[in-house]
Amino acid sequence: MNKIPLGIYGITDSKSGKNKNILQYTEDLLQGGVKIIQYREKKKSMKEKYQEALLLKKLVDRYNGIFIINDHVDLAILVDAHGVHIGQDDLPISFIRSLLGENKIIGLSTHSIEEGKKAISDGADYIGIGPIFSTETKEDVISPIGMEYLKYAIENFKIPFVAIGGIKEKNIESLLDLGVERIALVSELVGDKNTYEKTLKIKNIIEKKIP
Numbered sequence: 001m002n003k004i005p006l007g008i009y010g011i012t013d014s015k016s017g018k019n020k021n022i023l024q025y026t027e028d029l030l031q032g033g034v035k036i037i038q039y040r041e042k043k044k045s046m047k048e049k050y051q052e053a054l055l056l057k058k059l060v061d062r063y064n065g066i067f068i069i070n071d072h073v074d075l076a077i078l079v080d081a082h083g084v085h086i087g088q089d090d091l092p093i094s095f096i097r098s099l100l101g102e103n104k105i106i107g108l109s110t111h112s113i114e115e116g117k118k119a120i121s122d123g124a125d126y127i128g129i130g131p132i133f134s135t136e137t138k139e140d141v142i143s144p145i146g147m148e149y150l151k152y153a154i155e156n157f158k159i160p161f162v163a164i165g166g167i168k169e170k171n172i173e174s175l176l177d178l179g180v181e182r183i184a185l186v187s188e189l190v191g192d193k194n195t196y197e198k199t200l201k202i203k204n205i206i207e208k209k210i211p
């Protein structure tokens with residue numbers, strides 16, 4: 001499956017709804033050229049998450065983007081998202097596949113070569129690889145995994161993967177030079193006062209390497 005676009009993988013964060021309006025934040029990403037958005041919300045109630053996810057799905061649809069829900073398979077079904085992104089402690093991919101069907105996307109966060117290999121044999125459509133650098137965004141995060149796993153994935157994995165964790169404008173080129181084609185950034189985009197301009201800038205850096 002190659003439904004995971006190259007370039008920036010956009011993720012919402014509770015800060016994108018606190019300091020900024022989450023819809024405006026997401027629209028800034030989309031206008032800046034981001035083609036995939038993951039709704040990642042760890043704090044709000046399910047009712048609030050449902051309402052936000054519904055609005056975000058409509059917005060992402062207007063841009064013909066891909067909308068992924070973090071963690072909540074039920075929410076993904078209810079708002080007809082394109083797929084879900086899950087973690088190592090969530091239900092097995094086979095269970096989630098039986099709920100979502102073959103046409104939906106299932107992404108899994110991985111932190112080691114072994115986890116990556118298992119995700120692929122379990123049927124993940126794409127994987128996250130991280131944290132590449134140290135990050136404060138993920139609360140339960142482990143320390144940076146280093147480059148060995150990333151290099152292994154570039155050379156061996158046939159499914160798309162997204163590099164994540166501590167990725168900033170200043171270190172993005174080093175990843176592109178290695179051969180990384182999909183990059184998730186949270187704080188770098190949420191934290192910027194002009195998310196649209198920052199997104200465009202990063203998109204241009206990526207497109208110089210991956211036309």
Ligand code: 3NM
Binds near residue numbers: 187
């Ligand atoms: N997942 P920032 S790291 C959501 O390693 C997430 O699986 C990670 O945020 C993983 O770009 C991470 O601000 C946080 O570092 C990424």
